[in-house]
Amino acid sequence: MSDFDADVIVVGSGSLGSMVALQLARAGKSVIVLEAGPETTDWKVTDNFRNSARQNNFNAPFPDVPYAPNSFSPGYISPHLEGIDVFPGTLRTVGGTSRHWTAATWRLLPEDMTLKSSFGLAVDWPITYDELEPYYCDAEYEIGVNGIADFDESGQGLGYTYPPRSRPFPLPAEAKPYAIQRLQQQIATKGYRVDVAPSSRISKPYDGRPACIGNNMCNWNCPIGAKHSGYHVVEKIRKLGVDLRSNAVVHKIETAADGKVTALHYLTPNRATKRLTAKVYVLAGHGFETPKLMLMNNLGERSGMVGRNLMVHPTIDMTLLSSEPLWAGRGQNIHGAIMQRRNQPDRTRIPSTRYDLLNNPPTVGIADTALSERKIGTALDDEIYDRSARIFTFEALTEDLPDKANGISLNTNFKDSLGLPGLRLDYRISDYTKANLPRLMDDFANFLQATQGTRVSPPTTWICQQHIMGTVRMGNQAEDAVVDRDLRCFDHQNLFLVTTGVMPTAGGVNPTLTGMALAIRAGQHIAKEV
Amino acid sequence: MSMDRRSFLISLALIPPAVYWSTSVLADGSVSDAFMQVSRIITGADNLTPGAAARIEGLLSERHPGFAAHLATLYTALAASPSREAGLSVLTGNDLDTALIIAKPWYLGYVGTPSGRILKDDAEFATFLDMQAYAKTDSIIPAQSYPPGPAGWWQDTPRGVDASDLPEGATTWAYQPLKTYTIAAPDPAWRAYAAGHFDSIEAARASLGKGAEQ
Numbered sequence: 225m226s227d228f229d230a231d232v233i234v235v236g237s238g239s240l241g242s243m244v245a246l247q248l249a250r251a252g253k254s255v256i257v258l259e260a261g262p263e264t265t266d267w268k269v270t271d272n273f274r275n276s277a278r279q280n281n282f283n284a285p286f287p288d289v290p291y292a293p294n295s296f297s298p299g300y301i302s303p304h305l306e307g308i309d310v311f312p313g314t315l316r317t318v319g320g321t322s323r324h325w326t327a328a329t330w331r332l333l334p335e336d337m338t339l340k341s342s343f344g345l346a347v348d349w350p351i352t353y354d355e356l357e358p359y360y361c362d363a364e365y366e367i368g369v370n371g372i373a374d375f376d377e378s379g380q381g382l383g384y385t386y387p388p389r390s391r392p393f394p395l396p397a398e399a400k401p402y403a404i405q406r407l408q409q410q411i412a413t414k415g416y417r418v419d420v421a422p423s424s425r426i427s428k429p430y431d432g433r434p435a436c437i438g439n440n441m442c443n444w445n446c447p448i449g450a451k452h453s454g455y456h457v458v459e460k461i462r463k464l465g466v467d468l469r470s471n472a473v474v475h476k477i478e479t480a481a482d483g484k485v486t487a488l489h490y491l492t493p494n495r496a497t498k499r500l501t502a503k504v505y506v507l508a509g510h511g512f513e514t515p516k517l518m519l520m521n522n523l524g525e526r527s528g529m530v531g532r533n534l535m536v537h538p539t540i541d542m543t544l545l546s547s548e549p550l551w552a553g554r555g556q557n558i559h560g561a562i563m564q565r566r567n568q569p570d571r572t573r574i575p576s577t578r579y580d581l582l583n584n585p586p587t588v589g590i591a592d593t594a595l596s597e598r599k600i601g602t603a604l605d606d607e608i609y610d611r612s613a614r615i616f617t618f619e620a621l622t623e624d625l626p627d628k629a630n631g632i633s634l635n636t637n638f639k640d641s642l643g644l645p646g647l648r649l650d651y652r653i654s655d656y657t658k659a660n661l662p663r664l665m666d667d668f669a670n671f672l673q674a675t676q677g678t679r680v681s682p683p684t685t686w687i688c689q690q691h692i693m694g695t696v697r698m699g700n701q702a703e704d705a706v707v708d709r710d711l712r713c714f715d716h717q718n719l720f721l722v723t724t725g726v727m728p729t730a731g732g733v734n735p736t737l738t739g740m741a742l743a744i745r746a747g748q749h750i751a752k753e754v
Numbered sequence: 755m756s757m758d759r760r761s762f763l764i765s766l767a768l769i770p771p772a773v774y775w776s777t778s779v780l781a782d783g784s785v786s787d788a789f790m791q792v793s794r795i796i797t798g799a800d801n802l803t804p805g806a807a808a809r810i811e812g813l814l815s816e817r818h819p820g821f822a823a824h825l826a827t828l829y830t831a832l833a834a835s836p837s838r839e840a841g842l843s844v845l846t847g848n849d850l851d852t853a854l855i856i857a858k859p860w861y862l863g864y865v866g867t868p869s870g871r872i873l874k875d876d877a878e879f880a881t882f883l884d885m886q887a888y889a890k891t892d893s894i895i896p897a898q899s900y901p902p903g904p905a906g907w908w909q910d911t912p913r914g915v916d917a918s919d920l921p922e923g924a925t926t927w928a929y930q931p932l933k934t935y936t937i938a939a940p941d942p943a944w945r946a947y948a949a950g951h952f953d954s955i956e957a958a959r960a961s962l963g964k965g966a967e968q
Contacts, residue, residue: 270899277864277877279898288873298874310871372927381934397927399906402917405924412931414938420927427905435905441898549915553895555908564937585895591861591887600853601842604861605798608890613912669940669948672955682950 230256230467231754233488233502235474235517238320239736240722240743241508242457243366247747249464253754256500257461258472258490260292260513261316266455269323269445279588282324282443282690283313290641291493292316292473295512300646302635307653308686312536314510318470319455321510321690322736326442326557327424327451328580329369330733331360333378333387335567336576339625339729343572346625347728350700350709353387359741361391367452367740368430370395371422377733379417379563379578398427398436403550404560404581407616407675410546411562414670418581421561424452440585442557472498475644477505477521483716491642503754504718508743511692511725512632512647518696519634520645524706524715531633533626533694534649535730538657538686541582542618542668544677549613553585562618565663566732575660576623576732579667586615615680618671620664623732625656626694653686691735695725711746722746788829789856795832795841796853797860797886806881810859813878817865824852861886 232248234241237259245255264272269285278284283296293300295314303311315321334353339345371393376382397420408418425436425446436450449456462468469490476489485505490498507514515531517523524530562579587608594607630651638646661683668683699705702714707726713719724739731738789811793802815821828849835841845853859865859880866877888897894912896902909925911917923929940948943958952958 274882274899275879277866277879278868278870278873278875279863280868280870281873283873284868294873296871296873298872313871399909400925400927401908402911402915405909405920406917409920409924409931412935415932415936417930417932417935437903437905438896438901438908439899440896440901447899549912551894551912551915554912564935585888585898587887587891587895588862588885591890595854595858595861598850598854600796600845600850600857601798602839603843604857605890608861608887609892612891612895665945665949666940667937669945670938672948673941673944678954679948679950682948684950 226254228502229500230254230502232256232504232506232750233258233500234506234508235488236320236508236510236513237318237454237458237468237470238508238510239322239325239454239457240724240739241320241506242454242461243363243740243743244506244508244722244747244750245461245466246366246457246464247744248751249461249466251748251751253751255461255466256502257466257468258474259316259318259468259470260473260509261294261318261470262287262289262292263318263470266445266447266449270441270447273441273444279444281313283315285444286315286317286323289493291471291491293640293646295647299638300640302637302646302648304648304650305652308538308651308688310687311649311651312688312690312692314512314690314692316513318468319453319458322452322454324444325453325690325736326734328558328734329364329367329422329424329737331377331387331389332731332733332738333567336729336731345572347699349728350698350705356738356741356745357388357390359745360737361389362744363737363740365391365394366744367424367456368395368426368433369393369422369424369737370397370420370427372397372420375419377563378567379419379565380567381417393422395427395430398423398425398556398559401552401555401559401583403552403554403583403616406548406550407546407581408560411671411674414674416562416670416674417564418560418562421558421580423556423558425556426450426452436556438555440553440555440557440583443584473642473644474517475520475642477517477523479523479716485716485719493641495642504720504750506720506722506746506750508722511695511723514721514723514725515632515695516634516647518706523719524696524713526702526715527704527706529628529697529704529706531695532628532631533697533728534630534632534651535624535626535691535693535727536651536688537691537730537732538622538624538653539689540620540622540664540683540686541681542620542664542671542683543680544616544672544675545611545614545680546616547614547676550616551613552583552616553587553612555583557582557584559583565667573656573659574663575656577660577664578621578732580619580621582617582619587612590615616675618668620667620683621689621732622657622660623730624654625730626697626728627652627654631695657686689734691724691730693724693727693730693735696721696723697728698726699728710749711742720746720750789825792825792829792832793856793860795838796857798838799886799889802860802884806884810856810865810880813859813865813880814855818855821852821855824848825856828852860884863887
């Protein structure tokens with residue numbers, strides 16, 4: 225009989241936690257996955273969405289339970305923000321926050337991982353792009369990613385595949401909506417190149433999932449499972465015998481004198497407690513809950529970096545009315561992107577930026593505005609039709625840099641139903657981010673002129689993405705990082721942190737594919753140790 | 755509530771027996787019938803479902819004191835008009851307020867103000883399938899989770915759009931309009947307009963001189 229309850233215990237069942245568990249289970253290891261939140265099926269989430277008054281709130285269709293509040297639960301986050309007034313929505317449910325991701329699957333560029341040596345900014349990663357590249361491929365083939373051959377993701381017109389890839393995209397690109405076909409012609413006149421945005425909203429049946437048919441509610445949930453989410457990997461690990469326990473809120477982590485973790489404890493919603501042991505422990509509770517658990521248990525303290533260096537990809541939307549009908553809102557929520565601002569030589573002073581060409585259905589927002597202008601009857605109907613045909617939004621997602629002052633800490637003024645604290649969130653828009661505004665305005669002016677458009681909203685309000693990076697960053701030494709290149713805690717030999725919170729810099733693209741590549745790498749590494 | 759209902763019933767007696775919209779107008783004099791008729795006039799849709807109408811009427815009655823009386827007054831005003839547009843276009847004051855209150859849940863699918871960032875607000879669900887915001891695009895933009903066809907339908911040119919000038923191959927991602935791209939410096943007038951310094955490009959051009967190209 226084993227001395228442990230499992231070879232490995234993974235805390236968190238999201239896209240990264242389940243991916244680690246999958247590697248371990250495939251290697252024949254015994255694994256327990258603990259998920260704080262409840263399980264909600266995809267069909268139920270879709271039903272909740274259709275019957276929700278909050279279809280503008282990504283968290284609304286998912287469980288909001290008193291024993292596992294999420295970042296949008298009232299009072300759970302105490303925000304202290306400057307220059308930005310929103311914070312990321314995270315979920316605590318089986319499958320994790322990837323239940324409501326857009327499935328944008330960009331790779332980082334080598335330069336994104338060498339910001340210090342390439343541009344004199346922030347820090348370099350302790351691993352290189354070349355080391356991570358095979359795991360990017362593994363992640364892409366595990367979840368199914370669409371893309372085109374010879375794709376230069378840097379947007380610099382290189383004329384060849386960049387960053388380098390050892391295997392092609394597993395799936396062809398999805399169909400190109402009319403709005404992009406037309407807009408591509410228009411903005412090319414000002415020198416902008418539109419490319420397909422790689423995604424895991426699959427273009428053909430793959431691994432038991434059907435092709436996307438354009439339900440266009442990707443941000444909430446895919447009604448048919450065409451979009452990858454951590455829930456799909458949960459199904460795989462269950463078939464491999466992984467013991468997944470939902471409603472299991474980990475709160476206490478025991479350590480020995482040498483720093484090794486010896487046990488962890490979880491609470492059930494009715495406050496029953498359970499102690500579990502394993503050879504190796506993995507915390508994969510996203511970029512908020514992972515550092516929260518570390519802070520609650522005084523772990524990883526040597527670096528002073530737990531919970532710090534939060535990066536969220538500051539974002540500005542530019543919305544216009546084109547002079548001719550485009551009919552955005554047909555298809556998926558994002559199809560195309562402009563990458564030319566991603567890796568320019570002046571990145572030393574102006575952040576990496578990617579423009580997403582948004583394709584969300586605009587009609588409800590347009591109707592809301594028209595009603596507030598007291599339009600009714602034919603005037604209202606005509607306004608909805610006309611503006612829905614012509615409206616288009618460019619979303620500028622920008623790179624932010626690590627700053628120790630930005631981050632999360634414990635919010636002891638909040639107690640959930642188990643008596644556990646909430647989170648305080650500190651974030652300030654930096655001068656580096658602000659330095660981007662003149663260029664963003666230049667581009668918006670060009671977009672307006674190219675479409676002979678009408679300005680709906682000037683780009684002045686910073687929002688953020690649902691991306692959380694930096695809060696338990698990796699590095700080469702315990703003095704300024706929480707985990708090493710294998711995601712092992714410097715202070716706790718058998719504790720690994722698998723979260724996008726380990727990313728020391730943010731790049732200018734969505735972090736989830738990178739997180740999954742890191743998770744696969746860590747999972748295979750851990751499997752060799754236990 | 756009882757006063758509102760009495761007021762409403764009194765007003766109903768003043769309504770002409772034959773109005774323009776439907777053969778089932780006020781068949782039994784119930785509040786729901788009146789609400790349904792007013793809703794049909796406001797939305798221009800004759801396929802509103804009774805269940806959604808009952809839910810919306812209930813929500814509005816709870817949230818707006820005197821709603822039934824306002825509804826009755828609005829009904830009287832609309833019933834006296836020869837057409838939807840004639841009736842709605844002349845509404846003012848309380849009647850217009852009431853019409854907008856009724857329009858909101860039908861067009862947006864909710865009452866109240868939903869929050870996009872916190873799970874606490876005063877919003878309540880009204881309808882999804884009867885939501886008029888999508889219907890008014892002539893279904894060119896389908897309601898979320900109700901796509902009209904198999905994978906790739908969104909590549910087709912939307913109904914009523916002339917795409918004959920698009921180059922061959924523009925429907926594919928491999929296609930690019932140019933071989934190389936160089937981002938242009940922005941025109942000063944468009945730049946000033948984009949930044950919100952002027953309300954229109956014409957105003958920006960007038961202020962900044964020669965301004966932008968057409």
